[in-house]
Every structure is written in structure tokens, then in C-alpha cells.
Amino acid sequence: VQLVESGGGLVQPGGSLRLSCKASGFAFSSYGMRWYRQAPGKGRELVAGITNTGRTTNYADSVKGRFTISRDNAENTVYLQMNSLKPEDTAVYYCHRPLNYWGQGTQVTVSS
DSSP, X not given: OEEEEEXXXXXXXXXXXXXXXXXXXXXXXXXXXXXXXXXXXXXEEEEEEEOTTSSOEEEOTTTTTTEEEEEETTTTEEEXXXXXXXXXXXXXXXXXXXXXXXOOXXXXXXXX
């Protein structure tokens, strides 16, 4: 199992970023996927999840209405579209596949 995130970077408050997680080594369309994040000095927090078909999604209250999780099973990729970014969204963002598979993380920094 391999999960490779990309798309992080430095963005101003109010800006947008789109994270990608390219998966390999397993039957991607059979698994729900999640995005987590970890801010400096804090624990890892669930940001969003999506079922294997993409029909059902869920979000942390802190990102509802601003972030959108989606997936392309033909491309073995899960996405996190992040809009209206705030400084408190600054964190390392991780892609996750149950039971305990993680990507290496991608840094998102929201600052003026």
C-alpha cells in the first residue's frame, strides 16, 4: 500500500488549495478514504472522509462548507479541495486508508 500526497503549499488567508492523494498497491475502489491533519503541538484530527463509491462524505465541523472531499476511482486518487482557508487550517495533511495506512503528509501553511 502506498499513499502519496501532493498539492500543499503557502497560501494567503481566504485562498484555496487542492490536495491530491495518489494510491497504489490495493483495490482503491473498495476502500473508504480519509484526510487528517496535524497542527504543530496538536494531535492528529480527522478532516474529511469519503466512502468507496464517493456517494457519502463527512466533514469536521471546523471545515464544513469550506472543504470538499472527492475521489476518482479510475485514477486511484482522492482529493481535498480547500477554500476560504484560515490561519488555523495550517497543518500537515495526511491521506489515510483503513486500517492503518498513511501517506507521508503535505504541509499547508495559511499566512499573510
